Amino acid sequence: MHLEFEKPIVELESKLADMKLLAQQSDVDVSAAITKLEEKIVKLKEDTFENLTRWQKVQLSRHPERPYTLDYIYEISDDFIELHGDRTVKDDKAMVGGFAKVEGLSVMIIGQQKGRNTKQRQERNFGMANPEGYRKALRLMKLAEKFNTPVITLIDTPGAFPGIEAEERGQGEAIARNLKEMMTLTVPIVSVVIGEGASGGALGIAIADKVLMMENTWYSVISPESCSSILWRSWDYKEQAAEALKLTAKDMLQHKLIDGIIKEPLGGAHTDMKAASKELKKEVVKHIKNLEKLSVEKRIAERIDKFSNMGVVA
Structure with a gap:
């Protein structure tokens, strides 16, 4: 395609x-x-x-051949051991995670996983996690904290699953709890937007010491299509919505909402996954090593200040 x-x-x-x-x-x-x-x-x-226009960047972030979370995990890490279940409801296959080694560093890697074909997309729920997915992610983060292991999160979701059953099981509470708990997690956290970063579904695993975006990705409170449907009652204005939302990596860096942009191969990450993975690994390892030099108290204080300083209060 x-x-x-x-x-x-x-x-x-x-x-x-x-x-x-x-x-x-x-x-x-x-x-x-x-x-x-x-x-x-x-x-x-x-x-x-x-x-590229902002809408074209959105299209590129959704390219069907673009690497997903597990692609990057297997490319950048060794000895990945996937862990399952939230110990309450079930194992949400839209959220994956486990211990791994990256450049000799023991880490916990967590991220949303989409599917390549129809069967996989249904199994992974198109990368849209249910409450149990966010609770699994938090369980793994707490496990990482127990063993003093840094956390890496890879973000690629069109949003948290909006179904009635998800709301019944506490979707909002699960995401809110993750925001609270991640803010004071004692180990270093590095988050990377590798594809789509939509709304609370992305933010639920994105409270980090360092938040990075790959070059051809987007990060916003709402997708261009949803924004268009709310403002214009039609999806036909999605391109204008994308421009208004200012959702690209350059926009996010300019507004100081992220800490850096990871360069992609010319043409996008899907054209050379190994090169894209190499850049991602280099940046993640660099930030983890720098964060490990800080005391726990200083790291948490800086993380809280980072997010507290976002936005404008009238």
Whole structure:
């Protein structure tokens, strides 16, 4: 699948493949033409992805080939041991987590997981966690605290599950409890938005010492479609809504709502998962090592101040 703004690039890449095939199957020297076309493709990619609109960034964050939480976990860590269940209701497969080793550091990694095909999407509930998912996440964080292990959270959700059964089991309470408990967790916490970061569903695992966003992701109180449907009674204005929401990584950094942006390969994380994972691992490890140098009291105080200073009070 290719997004609309990717099609000119795909067409040139197809021509390049044909040209390389011609070079293999004949004695015609087309090396100069190949080099020129390769340079043209790189330039087109740079121009295209440097000037993406906010709505195009949203589209890129949802690319079906984009790496999900488990993809990153298996790429950046060793000896991942997935843990299950909230010890109250059930195991929510939209939320995954467990102990792992990252660059020799013992960590607890937690994140929302989407599915690749219809069956997986149903099983993972499209990455929308129920209350038991947030309670599982908190249980794992408390376990990490018990063993003095840093926590990494990977955020990729269109929001917490809004179903009646989720509300009956206390969706709002579960997320609110996570916000409260994460604020004073004694171990370092680093959160990374790797795809969609929507509403309280994202915030429920995003209270951290350092909050990072990958380059082509978004983070907002509401999705552009939902915002459009509320303001204009239609999804047709989602592009205008995305512009108004200012939800990209650059916007979030400018407003001091995040602490850094993780660079993605040209064309997006889905074009080179290993390179994207390498950057993510480098940034996460760097921040964890810096946070471990601080005392528990100072780390918690700075975390509280960080979130207390957000927003404007009239």
